[in-house]
Amino acid sequence: MSKRSRTPRRLLMAAATTSVLTLALAACGSSTDSGHSSAMPGMDHSSTPSPSASDDGMASMPGMDTASTGNGLAAAQDGYRMTSPTADVPADRSADYRFTVTGPAGKPVTDFTVDQTKRMHFYAIRTDLTGFQHLHPTMAKNGTWTAPLAALRPGTWRLYASFTPATGSGKGKDFVLSRTVKVSGMPMTTSLPKASGTTTVDGYTIAVKGDLMAGMAHRLTATVTKNGKPVTDLQPYLDTYAHLTAFHQGDLAFAHLHPETKADGDHGGPALTFHAEFAQSGNWRLFLQFQTGGKLHTAALTLHVN
Known part of the structure; x- marks a missing residue:
């Protein structure tokens, strides 16, 4: 991974058909963002x-x-x-x-x-x-x-x-x-959770789809729902509807991804599409941050890149 994959113009679009990734989405740790944060459930997993x-x-x-x-x-x-x-x-x-x-x-x-x-x-x-x-x-x-x-x-x-x-x-x-x-x-x-394609954080369900291979740019889509209904009231957070950061298991290599759609009012969602490029294969821990009603939500995802 070189530096942040910050803008779509710096990534190549892949035409590969997306398929459901095996992800583990588990919340852990809490973050503070200059006073704007929400605790991620499950911070204190059983540990050794x-x-x-x-x-x-x-x-x-x-x-x-x-x-x-x-x-x-x-x-x-x-x-x-x-x-x-x-x-x-x-x-x-x-x-x-x-x-x-x-x-x-x-x-x-x-x-x-x-x-x-x-x-x-x-x-x-x-x-x-x-x-x-x-x-x-x-x-x-x-x-x-x-x-x-x-x-x-x-x-x-x-x-x-x-x-x-x-x-x-x-x-x-x-x-x-x-x-x-x-x-x-x-x-x-704390061991990484087993793979799962969906997770729930603060009452929101997130489902992720994509088809990722190391060293190649692909599309990754996260869909946000609540009580079985599409969420369409995502608010801008740092000029986007979601912020996505990833760290590689073992060496903690860094990757930064953004949604393709620019934020335009408090009506983002339910689908958040990202350009994704990971330099290494293996497990990556993703942290997806999005905002509703002035509250920042953070979900953790374990993603395997081939």
């Missing part, structure tokens, strides 16, 4: 102790940079670097995470392009793919960003900064950089 905070075979240690792979797993790319003095975060209470993006000259970058109404998108994911948070940090004049993390469970977490410089050598280029932090305490791992 882990001897290591580095779950799912993730090799990096807290605060260490990883080799650049073009999939959001590096702290530096093309001269741009995500830096932070924080390698440890307290468990079970909110905490501010501060970081800076420096450019090729080593100075903090302060000029960013607005993407989906924000200059910076920030994500936190635990290494067993639970505890997802999607935040929009604030930047001080000196280029220091502050992300207000909600309480984190013990273990190792990867934190992603998604941005586009407005000036300099990286002007107009999408970057996803990341670092890891360790949350003190006994980490408890």
Whole structure:
């Protein structure tokens, strides 16, 4: 995975006929989005102790940079670097995470392009793919960003900064950089649920269809219903009717997808169609966020890509 699949013009349309994917949709973790969030049911699944905070075979240690792979797993790319003095975060209470993006000259970058109404998108994911948070940090004049993390469970977490410089050598280029932090305490791992094509979150049922293969662009469709009836009152969230983020099981490679239809009033749905492209085969954990009645809903999906 290179960088965010941010706009349809950057993906090739595939003409393959869609078929039902075997997905596991389970909610876990809760997210805070500058005060707009809803808890995902089932956050505390039955868990077992882990001897290591580095779950799912993730090799990096807290605060260490990883080799650049073009999939959001590096702290530096093309001269741009995500830096932070924080390698440890307290468990079970909110905490501010501060970081800076420096450019090729080593100075903090302060000029960013607005993407989906924000200059910076920030994500936190635990290494067993639970505890997802999607935040929009604030930047001080000196280029220091502050992300207000909600309480984190013990273990190792990867934190992603998604941005586009407005000036300099990286002007107009999408970057996803990341670092890891360790949350003190006994980490408890959670296994991914078995495959299922539908799920219910906050009373909404979501059914997903598609036919995905690694390295190819295909169409993915999520249909939202409630009490057996199509949902047609989805509200715009970050300039779209749904926000979709994915992380690869094992290495936590990052993917970002958007619906094809532009938001136009509070009448989105029931079908949300995405351009989807995943660089690797295997299981991906997807987090689908949509808004109704001013409330943000987050559903978690386990998707297998051939």
